Amino acid sequence: MSSAKAKPKVGRTSLAKTPTGIQGLDEITGGGLPKGRVTLVCGKAGCGKSLLAMEFLMHGAVQYGEPGVCMDFEETEEKLTANVASLGFDLRELSKRKKLLVDYVSIERNQIAETGEYNLDGLFIRLAHAVKAIKAKRVVLDSVEALFSGIADSAILRSELRRVFRWLEDQKLTAIVTGEAGTHTLTRHGLEEYIADCVISLDHRVTEQISTRRLRIVKYRGTSHGTDEYPFLIDEDGISVLPITSLLLTHEALTDRVSTGIPALDEMMEGKGFFRGSSVLVTGTAGTGKSSVAANFARAACARGEVCLYFTFEESPSQILRNMRSVGLDLERWVNKRLLHFNAMRPTSTGLEGHLAVIHRLISQLRPSVVVIDPITNLISASGSYDVKSMLMRLVDFLKVQQITSMFTNLTFAGDPQERTAAAVSSLMDTWIVLRDSKPNGRPRRELYVLKSRGMSHSREARELIVSEKGLELGTVLRDHAQATTVEGTSAVAATE
Amino acid sequence: MKKSSAKKRQPKTSRSDFFILRLYIAGQTPNSIAAITNLKKICEEKLHGKYCIEVVDLLEKPQLAKGDQIIAIPTLVRRLPPPVKKIIGNLSRTESVIVGLDLQPAR
Numbered sequence: 275m276s277s278a279k280a281k282p283k284v285g286r287t288s289l290a291k292t293p294t295g296i297q298g299l300d301e302i303t304g305g306g307l308p309k310g311r312v313t314l315v316c317g318k319a320g321c322g323k324s325l326l327a328m329e330f331l332m333h334g335a336v337q338y339g340e341p342g343v344c345m346d347f348e349e350t351e352e353k354l355t356a357n358v359a360s361l362g363f364d365l366r367e368l369s370k371r372k373k374l375l376v377d378y379v380s381i382e383r384n385q386i387a388e389t390g391e392y393n394l395d396g397l398f399i400r401l402a403h404a405v406k407a408i409k410a411k412r413v414v415l416d417s418v419e420a421l422f423s424g425i426a427d428s429a430i431l432r433s434e435l436r437r438v439f440r441w442l443e444d445q446k447l448t449a450i451v452t453g454e455a456g457t458h459t460l461t462r463h464g465l466e467e468y469i470a471d472c473v474i475s476l477d478h479r480v481t482e483q484i485s486t487r488r489l490r491i492v493k494y495r496g497t498s499h500g501t502d503e504y505p506f507l508i509d510e511d512g513i514s515v516l517p518i519t520s521l522l523l524t525h526e527a528l529t530d531r532v533s534t535g536i537p538a539l540d541e542m543m544e545g546k547g548f549f550r551g552s553s554v555l556v557t558g559t560a561g562t563g564k565s566s567v568a569a570n571f572a573r574a575a576c577a578r579g580e581v582c583l584y585f586t587f588e589e590s591p592s593q594i595l596r597n598m599r600s601v602g603l604d605l606e607r608w609v610n611k612r613l614l615h616f617n618a619m620r621p622t623s624t625g626l627e628g629h630l631a632v633i634h635r636l637i638s639q640l641r642p643s644v645v646v647i648d649p650i651t652n653l654i655s656a657s658g659s660y661d662v663k664s665m666l667m668r669l670v671d672f673l674k675v676q677q678i679t680s681m682f683t684n685l686t687f688a689g690d691p692q693e694r695t696a697a698a699v700s701s702l703m704d705t706w707i708v709l710r711d712s713k714p715n716g717r718p719r720r721e722l723y724v725l726k727s728r729g730m731s732h733s734r735e736a737r738e739l740i741v742s743e744k745g746l747e748l749g750t751v752l753r754d755h756a757q758a759t760t761v762e763g764t765s766a767v768a769a770t771e
Numbered sequence: 772m773k774k775s776s777a778k779k780r781q782p783k784t785s786r787s788d789f790f791i792l793r794l795y796i797a798g799q800t801p802n803s804i805a806a807i808t809n810l811k812k813i814c815e816e817k818l819h820g821k822y823c824i825e826v827v828d829l830l831e832k833p834q835l836a837k838g839d840q841i842i843a844i845p846t847l848v849r850r851l852p853p854p855v856k857k858i859i860g861n862l863s864r865t866e867s868v869i870v871g872l873d874l875q876p877a878r
Contacts, residue, residue: 377837379840379842380840381842382857386843386857386858386859386871387858387859387860387867387870387871388858388859388860388864388867389847389858389859389860389861389862389863389864389867389868389871390802390805390806390809390860390861390862390863390864390867391802391805391860391861391863392802392843392844392845392846392859392860392861393802393843393844394842394843394844395797395800395829395843395844396795396797396829396836396841396842396843396844396846397842397843398797399797399829399830399833399836399844400833400836400837400841400842402833403833403834403836421842424842425842425843
C-alpha cells in the first residue's frame with residue numbers, strides 16, 4: 275500500500291521550495307514557499323500576516339541557517355522586538371549574530387512634496403545594503419501598502435514595486451510581501467497582479483462569538499494545492515496550520531491489535547481488542563460509564579509503555595483521576611511516569627478548528643500511540659452550524675495516518691434510540707461500543723455491547739457492565755444486542771435474568 | 772569616478788538664515804545631475820550665498836540612507852535652520868522646492 279503522506283509532485287516544471295518552519299504550512303504547500311520568488315500574504319489588519327512573515331524569517335535564521343532581512347514599513351523597533359519576543363525569539367540577539375536585520379522604513383503620513391521626477395532607488399539601496407550585510411537569503415517587506423500613503427505618485431510606486439520584486443528574484447531571494455486586504459480585490463492596491471508565483475490569503479472571522487482563523491492558498495504556480503481554507507491557530511508558539519490529510523483513503527490498515535483495557539471486552543473482539551490505528555466510538559447516556567471505559571483503555575496503553583494523550587472537555591484532570599480511583603484505576607502513576615498526558619479545555623474556549631489545532635500540535639510534540647477525546651459531544655455543538663463532519667474527518671484521518679488508535683466518547687440522550695448518535699460521527703468510526711441503562715423488571719442495570727467493529731467478527735452479545743471499586747467487569751450475557759432496541763421487558767430479556 | 776561629495780566650506784554661523792541642505796542621490800543619473808544643477812540655481816537666486824549643499828551618493832555610502840529615512844531619489848533634506856524638511860524629485864519644479872523647503876530666508 276502506498277504511503278498516505280502527500281508527497282510533493284516533483285515534475286520538470288515544479289518550483290523548488292523553501293521551508294517556512296511554520297507548523298502545518300510546509301505540509302500544505304508541499305514543502306514551503308517557492309524558493310527565490312516573491313510570495314504575497316494578504317489579509318485584513320490583525321489576521322496574522324506580519325506574524326507569519328516574521329516567523330518565516332525567524333525559523334529561517336534559527337533552523338535553516340538562512341539569514342533574513344525585514345524591511346518594516348509599519349512597526350517601530352520596540353513593537354517588533356516585543357512581538358517577536360512573545361514568540362520566544364530574541365530579535366536583538368539574532369541581529370547581533372547577524373542572522374537577522376530589520377530596517378525600519380518610516381513613511382511620512384502626509385505625502386512628501388514632489389518637485390519633479392524621482393524613483394525609489396533609496397529603497398533599493400537600503401534593501402541591497404541590508405541583504406549584503408548579512409548575506410541574507412530571505413526577505414520580508416511588511417507592509418508594502420504603507421508606501422502608498424507616503425508616495426503620492428502611485429504610478430511610480432507601482433512600477434518601482436515591480437522593479438523591487440524582479441530584483442528580489444534576480445538575487446534569488448525568497449521573499450514574503452504583506453499586503454492589506456481590499457474590499458473587492460485581494461489587496462487594497464492590487465499588488466496581487468505583480469506577484470506571479472504564490473499568493474496566500476489570511477482570514478479572521480467571528481462566528482457566534484467564536485473567532486476562527488483561516489488560511490487559503492489563492493495561487494501557487496507549479497504546485498497542485500488544495501483550494502480549501504485551512505484553519506489555523508496563533509498561540510505562544512506562533513502559527514499552527516492544520517495540516518492536510520490524505521483525501522485518498524490510502525492509509526494502511528494495520529493488523530496489530532491493542533487491548534481495550536477490559537479483558538472481557540477484548541474477548542468480545544476476537545479475544546484481541548481493537549485494531550491498532552483504528553477509531554473507536556463509545557456512546558451512552560449520562561453516567562453509563564463511558565469515561566471509565568476510556569480510562570481503562572488509556573491505562574492499558576500506558577501499561578504497555580505507550581504514550582497516551584487524553585483530551586478532556588468536561589472534567590478536569592484531577593476530577594478524572596479522583597473518579598477513576600473510585601473504580602480501582604490508578605491513573606496518577608502513569609501521569610507521573612509521563613506516559614499519560616491530560617489536556618483539558620472548555621469546548622467553548624475556541625472554535626472547533628482551534629481545538630483541532632491544539633490536538634495536532636500536542637500530538638506532534640508528544641507522539642502518542644493512543645489518543646482519547648472525552649467527550650466530543652460539546653465540540654460538535656460548540657461548532658454551531660459549521661460542517662462538523664469535514665472537521666472530524668480531518669481529525670480521524672490525521673490520527674489514522676499517524677497510526678494512532680483513538681477513542682471518542684459521545685453523550686447520547688435518554689429516549690433517543692442508541693444508534694441515533696450524530697450520524698456525522700459514527701461513519702468515521704471503525705468500532706462502536708454502546709453503553710446504556712436499562713431497567714428490566716425495575717432493577718437498574720448498565721449494559722455494554724459492540725454495535726459494530728469493522729474487520730473482525732465481534733460478539734453481538736449485550737453484557738452487563740459492572741462498575742465497582744475493583745474496576746470494570748463485564749457480567750452475564752444478556753442477549754443478542756440486535757434486540758436491544760426493542761421494548762423492555764420482553765420475554766427474551768426476562769429469559770436471561 | 773567623479774568625486775561626488777562636494778562640500779562648500781562656509782564660515783559657521785548660527786544665524787537663522789543660513790541653510791544647510793543635503794541632497795541624496797544614487798549615482799550620476801540624469802535625475803540626480805538635474806537635481807544638483809537645479810538646486811545650485813535655486814540656492815544662488817534665493818539664498819544669496821548663505822547656504823551649504825552636501826551631496827550624498829548612496830551608491831557609495833548606502834548606510835547613510837537610514838538616518839534621514841530616504842527611500843526616493845533624489846531627496847533633498849533641509850537640515851538647518853530647523854525644522855527639518857524633506858522633498859523628493861529632481862527639483863525641476865522650482866516653486867515646489869521653495870515652498871516645500873520654505874526657502875525664504877529670515878528677514
